[in-house]
Amino acid sequence: MEIPQLSHGIIIEGKWKKNRYKIKKKIGEGGIGAVYLVKDLNTETDYAMKISKDSLSLNREYQLLKNFYKIDIIVSVYELDDCVVNGENFYYILLEYVNGIDLKRYIGRNKLDKNMVLGIILIILKGLQALHEEEYIMADLKLENIMLDRQHRKIKMIDLGGITPKGRGIKEFTPLYDRGSWRCGNRIAEESYDVFAAMIVLSKLLVNEEINPRRQRIKDIVYMLKREEVEEQLIDCVHKGLTGQETSLQYFISRFKRLYTLERINNKQKRILLRNRKIDIVFVGSIFLFLGMVTLIIAR
């Protein structure tokens, strides 16, 4: 598919609504088009503009996002319009700009501690649950599409072209997160499809290593988690989600909640222990200092 190349400073004018936007930079490129950071010339607000030749796919995304404006984790959409670039017709949607970093790039540079990982997964699962209640499946859930919003300290899902009504066939997927590629089920939009993808996201966050359905099996993921010294309970959860033994999101939400709380208590205890040890050291140290001084005085 043809992808429009727009350089900094170009002005895009909507064919129907006549709004004008200045291109600031390209922030992404995918199968159907490109995403640019733009500034609304009227309001000076920054937006993300997804621009493409595929009107069908953009229209689908626009309609869905409009429907899901209540779901906090999903980016908002504001406008659907056409534009002409170098004499060629393109379509665009205007999205909320998330100023942050996607999880894939983030874990490439930083290590997330387990508590944080569990927190992120819980937020994602809650978001998925809200989507499922609307009778839709996320389908193309992956690290690249999960943004950490620095400014608002939030998690946001971007690129929702994969969202599919329950019961339909899934058309957009990424092999690593697709249970069909792992031969762990078919490509039909149902809750357990998203559960599978979420468990892969979780595994990636925990082990931060290359995982590939062409070369590996589910048992290899379990092995990697064990090697990372992830606790049995958590591995059991991941395994159940990957093999389809448990399919309801609610099951995973309540188990992860428990694990998250445990982890936090653990961390707190560790901190208290550490602090106590520090106090001990200071205490013993001061006694020694005192004794030393006393000996000095006596020696005189």
Place this chain on the structure above:
Amino acid sequence: MVNKEAVVKQIVLVTDGQSNIGNNPIDVSKEAYERGIVVNTIGIMNQNQQEKPLDEIVGIARSGGGTYEYTYLDDLYKTMQSVTYKTVNSTIQDAVNKQLKEIIGQDLDSMEPESRSKILNYIDDFSDEIKLQTCILMDCSGSMANKIHVARHSILDLMTSLKSRRGKAEVAIIAYPGERGEATKVIYRFEEDEKKLEENLYAMKPKGGTPTAEAIQHAIKLIEDYNEMHINQELIEVDAMG
């Protein structure tokens, strides 16, 4: 509007090189398109290959009214699926556009986005329901030797995916070149027993040159014969009922 008996017919040509035997495949591809069969092409690139080498696949897709896609071997199965869905969508979109022009003298692009949306939603629904005939043309020339195993799995994976569509999807597979100097070999026929598919796929044995034009020609014939046979069958059934 398009009725439910409508069929999208497509050829998906998978290759890692270009034609070196026979006529110009671009001409044959044009002929296919004129007969209502869309020709899509997929070029397999080697892992470290940066440049996009296969000009021919662009030409074949252009003249065949389809799309072309470059892919690494590992992503072949995904590409085969996205090409297929794209064909269905754009075929329906083209049909709708043509009808709209006849009825109201404008196409989708000249409609205001909100009203266009309604039609696009309809197209989206419809593309999951419409009947789809796909003939896969698999390059089995010598250079495919180390890729054919992944290609087999990609075909199997496509078949699995197509099952989750609401509409009927029929698939045939032709390997080119065929055996013993033949230009082509039918690996799997439309409506053949699915249990045989995996076994049949092992009959693809990469060896020899790349007769792309003849392969497309064969695909056209296979699709047309199959549809003709069906029409005849239906006529007989109608006769028998009458």
